[in-house]
Amino acid sequence: MKLANRVQALTPSTTLAITSKAKALKAEGHDVIGLGAGEPDFNTPKYILDAAIQAMDEGKTKYTPAGGLVELKEAIVNKFKRDNGLDYNQNQIIVTTGAKHALYTLFQVLLNKGDEVIVPIPYWVSYPEQVKLSEGEPIFVKAKEEYNFKLTPEQLEEAITPNTKAVILNSPSNPTGVLYNKNELQALGEVAVKHNLWIVSDEIYEKLIYGDEQHVSVASVSSEIKDRTIIINGVSKSHSMTGWRIGYAAGNEEVIKAMSNLVSHATSNPTSISQYAAIAAYNHSEEEIHHMKKAFEERLNKLYNWIVEIPNITCVKPDGAFYLFPNVKEVVKASPFNTTDEWVAQLLEEEKVAIVPGSGFGSDDNVRLSYATSLEQLEEAAKRIKRFVEKYS
Template identity: 90%
Template sequence: MKLAERVQALTPSSTLAITSKAKALKAEGHDVIGLGAGEPDFNTPDYILNAAKKAMDEGKTKYTPAGGLVELKDAIINKFKRDNELDYTRNQIIVTTGAKHALYTLFQVLLNKDDEVIVPIPYWVSYPEQIKLSEGKPVFVKAQEKNNFKLTPEQLEEAITPKTKAIILNSPSNPTGVLYSVEELKALGEIALKHDLWIVSDEIYEKLIYGNENHVSIASVSPELKEKTIIINGVSKSHSMTGWRIGYATGDEKVIKAMSNLVSHATSNPTSIAQYAAIAAYEHSEEEVDKMKKAFEERLNKLYNWIIEIPHVTCVKPDGAFYLFPNVKEVVKASPFNTTDEWVAQLLEEEKVAIVPGSGFGSEDNVRLSYATSLDQLEEAAKRIKRFVEKYSL
């Protein structure tokens, strides 16, 4: 049997592969420290759990509108006013089965065959695959480490062709954690407007920003940019609700309507109970969110210091999210391993530390470490990585 060409061309997720291997080793009784996960290690806050229980007790277990509950759309509208000083209507919002599904659906309705989407490297692993599934073409532009992994206006201008339809911006970024400033967004936005490009702004890590930095949505920079921006967001990272699968897209009414029509034939609607839980997430105070953020910031500061103490390892310090993306090029070069992927595989085999090779994010010189685990685990992981480096590279 021959499968469809569109799925044969897909690249397996490197994050899922490393997580699967780590789980298998754990099941065999090994002391594995997993730093591959892309989800908070905290449980969903009690007030959200209670809202879900209440919804079930009240029989709110039926179909909802394909694009999401009106009450949840209103909660999202209020969130944008409160957090981003942006005004949207219900017709400009679609609630989806996770932010990943929002992105997938957006590319399905936005792209025609061979339309190009500019994807800065490093990128989240699913961007290029979703573009390819929509018969579009990802155009990769390497954001330099010396520029803190941020795309420059010059790079964007150079990458644009007559076939360019959109650009993806992810701020704070997965895997680097870097954050674009308002000035940087404005400069990129001006070029996007000049060439009439759609801007896909992935803001899923918006609430996880550290130090004195602040998140700015590119849609808030100017009314013109708002018209050409589709914001992707959700409650997965901000409220530790990865398994609940509630995301959303916000922007141009025609685009959102097309997305709603598509999902009506794909998923019918996001899970009703999860939608009521998400309403509670946005209507409640952010005290629990702030606690989680504070814990992540403490972990970041300590793990970053432990990692940069390892010989020949360099690292851009993140502004947000919960990842480090250190450069291990010199370490691998001095080792008997041919690639970073081989180095990462042997680290897991010998030291039982699971991290993700940067090749899955388009950056073969780097690795991604998630600090969504306890400080004790992070400290032990750093010790094991250092021991591994000293064994093979010094």
């Protein structure tokens, strides 16, 4: 049997492979510490659960408009105004089955065969695969570690060709956790506007920022940049609602309409109950979000210190999200293992610590550690990693 070329070209998810192996070892009775998770370890806040129960009790269990409930779109419009200083109308919003679905649908309506999308390295694993599924071509540009993994305007300018259609920005970033400031976003945005590119701005981690840093949406920098920007966001990370699958896109009305037409034939609509839960998420105070954010910040500061104390490991300290992306090049070089992937696999085998190799994010010298677990587990994981490094140094 011959499968479609589009799926044969896909690269399997590294994160899912590591998670699967860790679960298998755990099922065998091993004491596995999983640092591969891409989701908060907190339950969805109770007021959101209550809103979902109420919606079910009231019979709100039927089809909704393909692009999302009017009430949820209005809540998202208000969120943009309140949090980002951005004005959108409901025709510029589409609600989707998770932010990943928003990205997938966007690339499907934007790209024709051979269109190029600039993807900064390190990247979230699904960006290049979704571009390829849309018959586009991901153009990788390595954001250097010495520049905190941030794409520069010069790099963007150099990568642009007549076939370039869009550039992806992710701030705060998965996997690095780094955050672009307003000046950096303006410089990149001006290059995109100059070359008539779409800016795909993934802002899913905007609520998880630590210290004195502030999130800035690239669309808020200028009206010209806003006109070229499609924002991708959702409630998965901000409100610990990963399983509810509610994301959205905001931007150019013609693009959003095309996305709505496409999803009407693909998913019909996002789950009705999840949409009512998301309305509650955005129409409620953010007190419980701040509680989760405070816990993540404490974990970040402690885990970062534990990791950088390990000889030959360096790490850019993140501004947000819930990942560390340390450089283990020297550690791997001193070991008997040929690649970071082999080093990570042996770490899981010997010390039962599951982390994700950077190869899945386009960066072979790094690994991703999620701190979406308890401080006790993080401290124990750091001890095991240190022991493993010292054994093979």
